[in-house]
Amino acid sequence: KQEEKLKYHARDVAVVRAKQAEATLLLGSATPSLESFYNAEKGKFRLLNLPERIEGRPLPRVEVVDVKKEGGLLSEKLRAALQKNIESKKQSLLFLNRRGFANFILCPDCGHTFKCPNCSVTLTYHLRDRSLQCHYCDYRIPAPGDCPKCQGHRLQGMGIGTERLEQEIKLLFPETQVGRMDRDTTSRRRSHLQILKRLESGSIDILIGTQMIVKGHDFPNVTFVGVVSADTSLHFPDFRSSERTFQLLTQVAGRAGRGEVFGEVVIQTFNPDHYSILRAKDHDYAGFYQEEIQFRKALEYPPFSRFINFRLVGNGEKRTKGMAEEMGRIGQSLLKNAHGKEIEILGPSTAPFAKMRGKFRWQMLAKGKSPQLLHQFAKELSSRMDVQLKGKGVDLDIDVDPVFIL
Ligand SMILES: [Zn+2]
Ligand SMILES: [Zn+2]
Structure with missing residues (x-):
């Protein structure tokens, strides 16, 4: 009964079960976890390499844009790439891993922010129903007009989410069909599939989305992927944040150019020199692994x-x-x-x-x-x-x- 209290990683359970059954377990990934790759290096796992993309398609070309020098939501490069793609009747994905309109609301007069009473996080502003919502417990209140603390009239939204990005894109490219895929637009049954169908049939030119758009979709006409902010996962207070960022960027970049046409990716970031971003840019898992494993070793973090x-x-x-x-x-x-x-x-x-x-x-x-x-x-x-x-x-x-x- 004691044992039930302990929670394990599903992969580790599979490894143990396979060993007990003397079976072969195949772990497959373009971005294996550091632990798995380390085990392969140490000979505990055997590494099987698939160095090439299906049909030998080249990996997309990735450019990193330093947003410190650019200002604004969308850099010149990203906008130009979208424009070019629209003109050549290709489709684009825009990745931003935050839903809602503004990250949080701030009163510039007294510094007040709105916190969830149940969770230690700020509430996210949603424009559609003018509400403030907690993304962890679903607590929600109508967005206030004035600051409840100092009665100031200048409440402003800070940071951007997919809802705001959608609005900006529609303003910039009024003639294009823009779709959005996040938890807010996919709450109804099958709405997730409907959005993907619209993308497949070509009735969406630009699809904006959170992590939901990252995995497992193969759309040959999607030739451009823009990462609006690569930094959201980088600053998590967790020793795996670099690894998670590298994996996410590699996966999202991999959405570009799955068909005949060469893919292009633009990554916007405040940290253009971070190794997670540089290695993802070069599709260099081995290089990322070498840097990350040193950091883990120095601090005696897993797998050490x-x-x-x-x-x-x-x-x-x-x-x-x-x-x-x-x-x-x-x-x-x-x-x-x-x-x-x-x-x-x-x-x-x-x-x-x-x-x-x-x-x-x-x-x-x-x-x-x-x-x-x-x-x-x-x-x-x-x-x-x-x-x-x-x-x-x-x-x-x-x-x-x-x-x-x-
Ligand atoms: Zn105030
Ligand atoms: Zn909450």
Whole structure:
């Protein structure tokens, strides 16, 4: 029963199952996870290379635009590429991984921003129904006209989302058919497929979308992909943010030029020298891997260590904090008794999202080289915490090799 509490990565479960069944497991990706590639290098996995694209099609040409020098939402390069594509009757994708109109609303007079009362995030402005929404718990309120704090009249939207991008594109290219694919336009059943059908039949010239447009669509007439902002995933407070950015950019760039015509990609970024972006530009997984693996090694992050995240989620702020401190004490005492220097404890501390859906969140990370010792530590800590948590309204989630630490 203890075991059910521990959550594992699906890939790792598959690896273990395949080993038990003496079966062969095939992991396929243009951008394998750092852990998998490392395992291949170390001979734990065998690497099978498919160096070429289907039918030997060349990879798209990628240009990086430094938006610090450009200002505005769409750079000269991106606009020119869209214009050219429209004229030659080709289709374009524009990728922006944020939905809504403005990221958040700010009062320039007093600095007030609108926060979700249930989650520690700002509310996103949606123009269609003039609402402020939380993208984590769906809390929503009508957008106020004036600042509730200082009664100022100058509330303004900061940052852009797909809804605003759609508006801008329609203004810039009034004659073209513009589509948008994000969670707001695909909430109805099959609406997702309908948008893709319209793209396939050619009744959309420019499709704007979030992560939803990235995967697995093959449209031969799409020859241009614009990444409006490559930076959204780069600044996540998580050691995998570089890897995630590289993967996302590689996948989205790969949407361009799946047919006969050569593909082109423009990536807009505030960080044109970041290796995630430069390596994605060159379609250079091996180069990315070499840089990222050094960073991981220097900080002893996975694959050079393993993590287990112990997260406490509770209704009461004080009680959750108290339980987190108790978990810290128990964790340290377990280390003293048995695992000594093999395991390092980080925290407990408030989670990067300190409050989600009305619940308070604390977490503690255990880091070590031996999966067996970590696992044993997790089991012991979990059973000790079960006793502590009884009737307290605080739950413990244990995430083994967490993909996100948020
Ligand atoms: Zn104000
Ligand atoms: Zn919320």
